[in-house]
Amino acid sequence: xxxxxxxxxxxxxxxxxxxxxxxxxxxxxxxxxxxxxxxxxxxxxxxxxxxxxxxxxxxxxxxxxxxxxxxxxxxxxxxxxxxxxxxxxxxxxxxxxxxxxxxxxxxxxxxxxxxxxxxxxxxxxxxxxxxxxxxxxxxxxxxxxxxxxxxxxxxxxxxxxxxxxxxxxxxxxxxxxxxxxxxxxxxxxxxxxxxxxxxxxxxxxxxxxxxxxxxxxxxxxxxxxxxxxxxxxxxxxxxxxxxxxxxxxxxxxxxxxxxxxxxxxxxxxxxxxxxxxxxxxxxxxxxxxxxxxxxxxxxxxxxxxxxxxxxxxxxxxxxxxxxxxxxxxxxxxxxxxxxxxxxxxxxxxxxxxxxxxxxxxxxxxxxxxxxxxxxxxxxxxxxxxxxxxxxxxxxxxxxxxxxxxxxxxxxxxxxxxxxxxxxxxxxxxxxxxxxxxxxxxxxxxxxxxxxxxxxxxxxxxxxxxxxxxxxxxxxxxxxx
Numbered sequence: 001x002x003x004x005x006x007x008x009x010x011x012x013x014x015x016x017x018x019x020x021x022x023x024x025x026x027x028x029x030x031x032x033x034x035x036x037x038x039x040x041x042x043x044x045x046x047x048x049x050x051x052x053x054x055x056x057x058x059x060x061x062x063x064x065x066x067x068x069x070x071x072x073x074x075x076x077x078x079x080x081x082x083x084x085x086x087x088x089x090x091x092x093x094x095x096x097x098x099x100x101x102x103x104x105x106x107x108x109x110x111x112x113x114x115x116x117x118x119x120x121x122x123x124x125x126x127x128x129x130x131x132x133x134x135x136x137x138x139x140x141x142x143x144x145x146x147x148x149x150x151x152x153x154x155x156x157x158x159x160x161x162x163x164x165x166x167x168x169x170x171x172x173x174x175x176x177x178x179x180x181x182x183x184x185x186x187x188x189x190x191x192x193x194x195x196x197x198x199x200x201x202x203x204x205x206x207x208x209x210x211x212x213x214x215x216x217x218x219x220x221x222x223x224x225x226x227x228x229x230x231x232x233x234x235x236x237x238x239x240x241x242x243x244x245x246x247x248x249x250x251x252x253x254x255x256x257x258x259x260x261x262x263x264x265x266x267x268x269x270x271x272x273x274x275x276x277x278x279x280x281x282x283x284x285x286x287x288x289x290x291x292x293x294x295x296x297x298x299x300x301x302x303x304x305x306x307x308x309x310x311x312x313x314x315x316x317x318x319x320x321x322x323x324x325x326x327x328x329x330x331x332x333x334x335x336x337x338x339x340x341x342x343x344x345x346x347x348x349x350x351x352x353x354x355x356x357x358x359x360x361x362x363x364x365x366x367x368x369x370x371x372x373x374x375x376x377x378x379x380x381x382x383x384x385x386x387x388x389x390x391x392x393x394x395x396x397x398x399x400x401x402x403x404x405x406x407x408x409x410x411x412x413x414x415x416x417x418x419x420x421x422x423x424x425x426x427x428x429x430x431x432x433x434x435x436x437x438x439x440x441x442x443x444x445x446x447x448x449x450x451x452x453x454x455x456x457x458x459x460x461x462x463x464x465x466x467x468x469x470x471x472x473x474x475x476x477x478x479x480x
Contacts, residue, residue, distance in 0.1 A: 005054045009047045009151060010186045012158045017125065017141035017148040024055060026121030026146065028097075028201055032113060033063040033273075034137070035128035036153045037083045038234040039090045039193065041276035043153035046192040048124040055121050058201040062116060063087060064101040066109055067222070069132060071422045071429065074219045075389055077102075079232035079426060083274050084215040086233035095198045099205070102217045112211045113140055123148040126273070129159065129332040131429045155277050155325045157183055159332040166329055167344065169444055173322045174301040180321075184292045188278055225424055228389045232268070232426075237275035240265060245287050252312040258392045258465075259473035264316065267427035268390065270324075277320060288313050326444065327435035338434055340414045347442025350455030351410040357452045363406045365416050369423075377462040377471065378402050380478035382420075389426035392474075394465070400440030401460040405453055410441065 007014075031048035039045065045061070052059040065080050066072075084100045091098035099116075103109040117123050125137055127150040141148045152159050157180055166172035219227065244264050251262040269275035285292070288309040297306060303318040331337045340348070363373055371382040381395040391399065400417055407413035417437045422428040439445060440457075447456035465471065 005050070007047065007050055008189070009043050009050065010158065010183070012160050013043055013152040014047060014149055015160075017137060017150045018144060020145055020147050022055075022122050022147045024121060026055075026057065027119045028052075028058040028060045028121065029055060030116050030120040030123045031059065031061045032123060032125045033061055034133060035126035035273050036276075037063060037080070037087065037273035038237075038276065039087060040191055040234065041153075041188045041279040041282075042192065043188045044124055044126045044151040046189050047149065047151045049192045049196060051122050051124065052198050053196075056199065057121055058199045059096040060099060060116065060120075060201060060205075061087075061091065061096055062099045062101065062113070064109060064112065065103065066106075067103040068106040072222060073225055073423075074222045074227055075225045075424075075426065077217060077219055077222055078227040079268070079272055081215055081217060082232035082236070083234065083272060086235045086274075088215055090234075091193075094193045095196045095200070096193060097201045097205075099207075099213050100215050101211055101213055102215070104217075109211065112207060114143060115207055115211075116205075117144045117146050117148075120146055122146060125150050127152045127159070128154065129328060130337075130431045130434070153188065153276065153278075154328055156180065156281060156321055157325050159328060162329050162333075165333045166326060167444065169322055169326055170301050172326045172329065173303060173306070173318070176322060176325075177297040177300050177306060181292060181295055184281070184295075187282065188276070190279075225386065225389070228387070228426070230268070230388065230390070230426075232272055232274055234269075234274045237266075237269040240269065241275070241280055241283055245283060249284075249312050249316065252316050256394045257469050258395050259470055263393060264320075265390075266320075267430075267432060271427040271430040271432075277324070280320060281317070284309075284313060284317070323435070324432050327431035327433075331431040331434065337431070338418065340411050343438060343442055346447055347445075347457060350447070350450070350457060351441065354453055354455040355409050359406065359408075359453060361406050362408060365419060368403065368406070368416060369420060373402075373406070375402065375462050376475060376479055377465060379480065380475050383478045385420070385424045387478075389424055391425070394469075395474075396436060397440065398460050398462065398465055400437060401458075402462070404440055404457070414438075414441065 029048055029052040031045060036042045036044050048059055063084060065077065088098055088100060101109065101112065123144060123146060125148060157176060161179065161183065248262045254260055255263045266275060266280065270277065290309055305314060307314045307317050334342060336342045361374060371379040373379055378399060381391055381399045385391045403416050404413040407416050421433055421437060425433060427433055442457050445458055448458045450456050451459055
């Protein structure tokens with residue numbers, strides 16, 4: 001075992017995935033990039049660089065995408081490929097070797113990570129608490145004969161810093177206001193490769209013969225949904241952050257208006273790891289002249305004035321940190337986060353009490369998928385999801401509530417919500433999207449007035465939305 005060395009990556013953000021040893025006689029350090037698909041503000045990449053410097057070895061970065069996974073489609077592959085193209089251009093002149101791999105046929109990639117790890121000194125991987133990734137990482141780590149270390153670069157709060165699963169935003173917000181500050185003083189490096197000098201690997205690895213590297217793929221060989229107009233990659237994410245801070249933040253208090261485009265639009269880039277919450281936070285602090293060292297919370301638990309920035313900045317940070325990381329807290333600590341049984345006891349009870357209530361309208365999954373309901377507002381939201389892989393946040397809440405109302409049972413509603421969201425949404429299959437889905441059935445909420453079908457679950461209606469907002473432009477764009 002090599003001697004310990006000082007790390008700029010906080011210890012609470014890293015842990016061993018297996019009990020295998022470090023091999024000092026290995027050829028390189030391997031960073032397996034699965035969730036943090038970016039070269040900046042990335043604790044995982046930073047940790048891999050530290051290992052390579054300590055061991056005086058080359059650094060190999062593997063970014064791979066399997067062909068078949070739940071809801072694999074042209075849309076999601078295109079988004080990952082956009083990121084690979086950005087990464088390839090960025091890494092090419094750097095003192096590292098970047099290995100992008102797109103599996104041509106299902107099963108072709110089998111054995112690649114084991115082959116590379118067999119020649120590595122140590123493997124560094126991303127920890128992501130959702131979808132199939134935790135199981136994939138766990139099973140792979142068990143097979144490796146070399147040390148594999150996981151790094152948490154998901155959010156501003158390390159996942160292991162929370163002592164429990166938080167069931168209410170107000171409680172989690174109070175915990176953050178008390179405990180987050182020290183972690184904000186431990187930011188990831190903007191560019192972990194800046195000024196880096198490492199030994200180089202040979203131009204062609206032996207693995208290239210069987211597992212050909214590249215960033216091109218026959219998208220038409222994958223199922224629909226097809227690609228969307230918006231594109232992925234950390235370069236576009238960077239531009240989006242600048243645009244939000246320069247143009248949209250000043251109007252953030254109007255973000256609930258579906259016809260206005262003033263929301264951040266970050267969720268897609270955050271989900272695929274093309275954007276870091278640390279980057280957003282740091283650039284916002286710079287714009288607001290905010291110094292973390294001087295942060296003081298006047299009213300614990302309150303989201304109003306919680307940061308002492310402008311009102312819109314405070315409101316945005318409550319979404320970016322409190323609500324986003326509340327979902328990560330759930331998925332990290334609870335294995336059943338996507339099951340009906342994960343709902344609060346009061347929510348399950350009231351839903352079951354009203355499960356047999358007659359429904360004026362009932363739609364199958366196929367009818368919902370095709371947007372063939374009597375409600376033009378709901379149909380427009382579904383069309384936005386199908387065509388853009390994204391849905392305005394207020395419309396997403398209304399969309400989910402109506403699926404609960406129109407499904408044959410609450411359990412079927414959960415299945416319908418997960419299927420439609422994960423099939424089309426670029427930010428689906430994410431802790432934050434599961435928060436949104438299950439919020440529609442009572443997670444993170446409280447009991448309200450009782451009514452048919454919903455019981456004490458919060459109710460929302462299209463009629464109310466039509467009264468509250470100017471939906472004309474939205475319906476003109478997405479309606480029939």
